[in-house]
Amino acid sequence: MVTSLLRVEHACRRFGGQTALDDVSFQVRPGEILGIIGRSGAGKTTLLRCLNGLERPDSGRILIEDRDITTLPERELVQVRRRIGLVFQHFNLLNSRTVAGNIELPLQIAGVPRDKRRARADELLELVGLTSHAGKRPGQLSGGQKQRVGIARALAADPALLLCDEATSALDPETTLSILDLLRDINRRLGLTIILITHEMDVIRRIAQRILVMDHGRVVEDAETAQVLRGGARHNVTRAFLHGESARLPDALLARLRPDPFAGGAPVVRLTLDAEATGTPVLSILARRHGIDATILQAGMAEGSAHMRAECVVRLSGHDDGAMGFLLQASPSMEVLGYVPADS
Amino acid sequence: MSRLILDLILHATVETMEMVLASGLIAVIGGLPLAILLIATAPGGILPLPAFSRALGLVIDAARAVPFMILLVLLIPVTRLVAGTALGTGAAIVPLSIAAVPYFARIAEVSLREVDRNLVDAVRAMGGTRWMVIRFVLLPEALPGLISGLTVTLVTLVGASAMAGVIGAGGLGDLAIRYGYQRFNTTIMLSVVAVLIALVTLMQAVGNGLARRLR
Numbered sequence: 001m002v003t004s005l006l007r008v009e010h011a012c013r014r015f016g017g018q019t020a021l022d023d024v025s026f027q028v029r030p031g032e033i034l035g036i037i038g039r040s041g042a043g044k045t046t047l048l049r050c051l052n053g054l055e056r057p058d059s060g061r062i063l064i065e066d067r068d069i070t071t072l073p074e075r076e077l078v079q080v081r082r083r084i085g086l087v088f089q090h091f092n093l094l095n096s097r098t099v100a101g102n103i104e105l106p107l108q109i110a111g112v113p114r115d116k117r118r119a120r121a122d123e124l125l126e127l128v129g130l131t132s133h134a135g136k137r138p139g140q141l142s143g144g145q146k147q148r149v150g151i152a153r154a155l156a157a158d159p160a161l162l163l164c165d166e167a168t169s170a171l172d173p174e175t176t177l178s179i180l181d182l183l184r185d186i187n188r189r190l191g192l193t194i195i196l197i198t199h200e201m202d203v204i205r206r207i208a209q210r211i212l213v214m215d216h217g218r219v220v221e222d223a224e225t226a227q228v229l230r231g232g233a234r235h236n237v238t239r240a241f242l243h244g245e246s247a248r249l250p251d252a253l254l255a256r257l258r259p260d261p262f263a264g265g266a267p268v269v270r271l272t273l274d275a276e277a278t279g280t281p282v283l284s285i286l287a288r289r290h291g292i293d294a295t296i297l298q299a300g301m302a303e304g305s306a307h308m309r310a311e312c313v314v315r316l317s318g319h320d321d322g323a324m325g326f327l328l329q330a331s332p333s334m335e336v337l338g339y340v341p342a343d344s
Numbered sequence: 345m346s347r348l349i350l351d352l353i354l355h356a357t358v359e360t361m362e363m364v365l366a367s368g369l370i371a372v373i374g375g376l377p378l379a380i381l382l383i384a385t386a387p388g389g390i391l392p393l394p395a396f397s398r399a400l401g402l403v404i405d406a407a408r409a410v411p412f413m414i415l416l417v418l419l420i421p422v423t424r425l426v427a428g429t430a431l432g433t434g435a436a437i438v439p440l441s442i443a444a445v446p447y448f449a450r451i452a453e454v455s456l457r458e459v460d461r462n463l464v465d466a467v468r469a470m471g472g473t474r475w476m477v478i479r480f481v482l483l484p485e486a487l488p489g490l491i492s493g494l495t496v497t498l499v500t501l502v503g504a505s506a507m508a509g510v511i512g513a514g515g516l517g518d519l520a521i522r523y524g525y526q527r528f529n530t531t532i533m534l535s536v537v538a539v540l541i542a543l544v545t546l547m548q549a550v551g552n553g554l555a556r557r558l559r
């Protein structure tokens with residue numbers, strides 16, 4: 001049985017004097033959504049290009065379904081690539097073809113006969129909600145629609161793995177959410193494994209089960225997303241990304257917020273409650289059962305979401321494992337933003 | 345204008361069109377593969393062979409550097425070999441084609457180079473072969489530019505074919521020289537110029553229209 005769909009072992013890649021990948025190792029399980037985050041130039045795109053053989057690492061191995069693709073000849077690499085879908089930041093659609101023609105392209109490359117291609121393209125157009133746009137040119141679509149075409153095209157040949165390089169970076173927040181919802185939906189329905197590259201923590205928070213943080217070509221953090229959001233980040237770069245997130249907090253709060261617990265410090269957490277949880281008196285239960293008071297510092301609706309989601313930032317009167325466990329149940333993406341002096 | 349003169353002009357126009365279209369066709373058949381070869385073998389291309397690319401570029405530029413008048417004369421032995429004669433419309437097609445192939449190759453190369461590299465990567469990432477990259481990306485995406493380039497080539501060939509009149513190629517150029525220049529027949533000379541202008545304008549309009557529709 002294949003337990004890891006993809007395994008990267010000690011991959012290194014240099015460009016002249018520039019190290020793009022420095023001893024990168026990780027695994028991806030089938031059906032998982034892995035988010036890779038890193039600053040510009042961290043090596044994310046280089047890593048992704050190595051994963052589908054567009055780029056070869058100088059050393060190390062990359063195993064896809066237990067086949068090392070770093071040593072495969074071009075002819076066999078072509079076969080492996082047909083098992084991997086790729087979604088681009090700038091869509092990369094052919095304007096010489098219609099929307100349906102773009103979606104059919106991977107099938108045409110794989111030698112699928114025309115009538116089957118048509119049928120499959122229709123299916124995918126429906127999946128991404130663009131049936132009425134089949135005959136248009138990509139240039140006539142909005143950014144969000146183009147990315148839906150990009151995703152449909154990447155899915156056309158039934159890939160085992162979907163790679164997304166900054167798939168939402170060129171889109172506005174609302175469109176980003178709808179694209180992420182689509183990806184999560186595809187992951188749930190088809191059990192498709194997704195690797196998603198981004199430089200926005202928000203994207204990771206919304207969709208990735210696991211997070212890989214890259215910095216200067218190295219993997220500096222490889223953890224469950226929930227754990228990192230709960231304050232389990234080990235590396236400074238990870239914290240910097242988390243901190244960038246809390247930029248939306250009031251300045252007065254940010255000034256007092258410290259990343260690590262301290263004596264007399266009260267945790268500040270961000271809770272996101274979806275439709276079911278909004279029916280539960282979460283804060284009352286917290287007070288009654290766990291004896292912890294919550295002061296609301298900020299509250300609102302999570303912006304632009306398809307489903308109703310309430311979001312609030314609260315200061316807890318104390319730290320307690322039982323209470324944290326309960327909150328995590330109510331809000332799986334709960335995030336510990338930091339700690340402030342309890343008397344403030 | 346007499347019936348005779350009209351016949352002369354009509355006949356010459358057909359000859360010019362024959363020369364231009366035949367050598368234009370050969371320019372595409374010969375020049376397009378050369379352009380693709382230049383792009384593919386350039387550094388960062390789909391089959392990088394920089395030394396080969398540079399050598400090919402040099403040969404193409406050398407051929408383009410020779411003035412057409414000189415080429416006409418230089419090629420007379422070759423023309424005899426290919427066409428059996430150095431005179432007439434058929435014979436003129438040989439030097440016209442040899443000039444047009446490298447000309448169109450360079451023009452087509454520019455259009456092909458403008459195709460977004462990321463589109464090539466996208467098709468490579470889908471498991472497309474080099475041939476598929478050429479067929480599904482380079483040619484269709486560059487098509488409007490290639491049509492515009494072909495239009496420019498054809499217009500240039502109209503001018504060059506008139507010059508080929510010097511070696512008795514027939515066509516409008518030949519007519520202008522024989523009647524206009526040697527016999528001072530201003531009517532014929534002006535008529536020929538008018539026909540040439542009309543021909544070029546028409547070609548340009550058709551080319552522009554096609555390129556716009558494809559874009």
Ligand SMILES: Nc1ncnc2c1ncn2[C@@H]1O[C@H](COP(=O)(O)OP(=O)(O)OP(=O)(O)O)[C@@H](O)[C@H]1O
Nearest residue numbers: 015018019020038039040041042043044045046047
């Ligand atoms: N083809 C190349 N030639 C030379 N250097 C390269 C090449 N590709 C990448 N690099 C270098 O490797 C490093 C990593 O680049 P990469 O594109 O992987 O970063 P990234 O994490 O994707 O950044 P971004 O967020 O800006 O897309 C950079 O320093 C870059 O300059």
Ligand SMILES: [Mg+2]
Nearest residue numbers: 044045046165
């Ligand atoms: Mg990148």
